[in-house]
Amino acid sequence: ISNNVGFIGLGNMGAKMASHLIKKGRKVKVYDVSKSAAQSIQGAQICNSPKEAAEDNSIVITMLPDGEIVKEVLQTENGILKGIKKNSLFIDCSTIEPKSAQELAKISKKNSIRFLDAPVSGGVTGAAAATLTFMVGGDAKDVEEAKPYLLQAGAKVFHCGDYGAGQVAKLCNNLILAATMVATAESLNMGTKLGLDPKVLTDIVNVSTGRSWTSETYNPYPGIVKNIPPANNYEGGFMVKLVAKDLGLAENAALQCNAPVPMTALSHQLYRTLISQGFGDKDFAYIYQFLKGVN
Numbered sequence: 224i225s226n227n228v229g230f231i232g233l234g235n236m237g238a239k240m241a242s243h244l245i246k247k248g249r250k251v252k253v254y255d256v257s258k259s260a261a262q263s264i265q266g267a268q269i270c271n272s273p274k275e276a277a278e279d280n281s282i283v284i285t286m287l288p289d290g291e292i293v294k295e296v297l298q299t300e301n302g303i304l305k306g307i308k309k310n311s312l313f314i315d316c317s318t319i320e321p322k323s324a325q326e327l328a329k330i331s332k333k334n335s336i337r338f339l340d341a342p343v344s345g346g347v348t349g350a351a352a353a354t355l356t357f358m359v360g361g362d363a364k365d366v367e368e369a370k371p372y373l374l375q376a377g378a379k380v381f382h383c384g385d386y387g388a389g390q391v392a393k394l395c396n397n398l399i400l401a402a403t404m405v406a407t408a409e410s411l412n413m414g415t416k417l418g419l420d421p422k423v424l425t426d427i428v429n430v431s432t433g434r435s436w437t438s439e440t441y442n443p444y445p446g447i448v449k450n451i452p453p454a455n456n457y458e459g460g461f462m463v464k465l466v467a468k469d470l471g472l473a474e475n476a477a478l479q480c481n482a483p484v485p486m487t488a489l490s491h492q493l494y495r496t497l498i499s500q501g502f503g504d505k506d507f508a509y510i511y512q513f514l515k516g517v518n
């Protein structure tokens with residue numbers, strides 16, 4: 224078994240994750256529909272199809288926008304299944320519906336490969352610093368085999384249960400993240416409109432009971448935290464369209480088990496409104512600008 228990795232999907236997250244694997248000594252074959260995304264990865268072997276990226280590797284990782292795309296990349300002509308060796312490990316790190324992850328596991332089994340759902344938390348800053356948390360669903364032995372790879376791109380690996388369980392954990396995390404981002408943004412907007420300095424308000428919140436990752440590490444007010452998307456015109460982060468996708472998936476999952484998710488419903492609708500207003504590609508902290516309005 225080789226040490227090589229096939230990596231498909233080199234966007235805001237995948238590019239950073241693949242680069243860590245390369246820096247830490249892996250040979251990585253990459254594929255992305257966007258040629259420039261693939262070419263941005265220094266030291267990678269650039270491939271022309273998912274099939275080619277999957278060939279001659281023991282591990283193939285995908286980091287793609289959604290479940291439909293992951294399925295397509297797996298099964299299409301020149302897809303992963305056409306190139307991957309039997310018994311290899313296919314690890315999907317995208318955030319997708321738990322049911323889709325279970326389908327991917329079935330398709331994998333039929334084709335004699337092993338599957339793990341391994342979505343991540345930590346955002347683009349966590350990806351850049353290799354401090355991501357992986358939430359993994361699947362067979363315990365496969366999780367152990369994946370760990371040395373995942374821990375080169377992240378800091379923590381949790382085995383959550385059977386196929387799809389990693390995605391359940393991820394959706395549970397992200398519904399908190401989205402609601403907290405909205406609350407942090409509305410607090411900053413109200414405080415500054417009433418005359419507070421946003422930096423002073425943030426310093427207070429960060430040592431008080433309102434503190435969260437969105438106040439401290441990923442504050443939506445531009446420039447309060449350096450080197451994050453809000454300091455860069457809300458570019459290059461966790462796109463509004465992707466957080467809205469996750470909230471929709473969380474709502475579907477909640478329906479299946481009759482769990483009320485009122486905060487998720489509200490934050491979902493807010494983020495969908497941002498999409499309809501043309502802000503789908505902005506970082507999700509843009510909710511601050513949206514609430515602030517033009518005045």
Ligand code: NAD
Nearest residue numbers: 232233234235236255256257288317318346347460461465
């Ligand atoms: P992104 O849109 O920046 O990257 C996705 C990449 O996939 C792009 O480079 C795109 O060209 C490529 N792609 C799309 N269709 C493809 C296809 N058919 N074949 C090959 N490549 C294709 O998204 P991202 O922010 O990197 O997020 C990726 C996944 O990780 C999503 O599921 C997202 O929800 C999740 N996630 C994102 C963050 C974040 O902060 N950005 C954090 C945790 C999890």
